[in-house]
Amino acid sequence: MNKVIYATRTGNTKKLALAVAKGADADAQSVDEAGDISGVDTLFVGASVYAGKIDEKLRRFLGKLTPENVQRVAVFGSAMSGKSALAEIRALLSANGIAVSGKEFFCKGRFLLFNRNHPDAGDLANAETFAREMSGGR
């Protein structure tokens, strides 16, 4: 079973999460509604960066994951500029012994007047393809 968990403040990551869920044949759930995770093959984690950090609720959620209930994690997300949120998640999970795929999906995300229209249709199609490939083309 695959699962998608995301944190969002302005809706960009939710858009990506729905595309990833389609590609992975999985449910997408906001971290606000996430319960205990168990028996997950690939957990897709969607995030953005806010003043240099990932969302605090997402950080707490990630801190509770164990290698016993998640086989591996794949990260995706957007930001105004860089991929630091994905790197932060990698570091956090690796420290807890959770395998994180080397493949990830990142695109620019709209913020104020920057990156207008992103994620756009092309970004969403690429996110879906990423998820399909990550989940063995099912």
Ligand SMILES: Cc1cc2nc3c(=O)[nH]c(=O)nc-3n(C[C@H](O)[C@H](O)[C@H](O)COP(=O)(O)O)c2cc1C
């Ligand atoms: C309060 C706030 C702080 C942000 N800080 C950063 C930042 O430090 N670096 C960056 O590249 N983008 C920053 N952004 C831009 C977001 O990462 C980007 O818009 C992202 O696509 C938002 O995703 P979301 O709509 O799922 O929350 C910030 C956005 C907000 C709303």
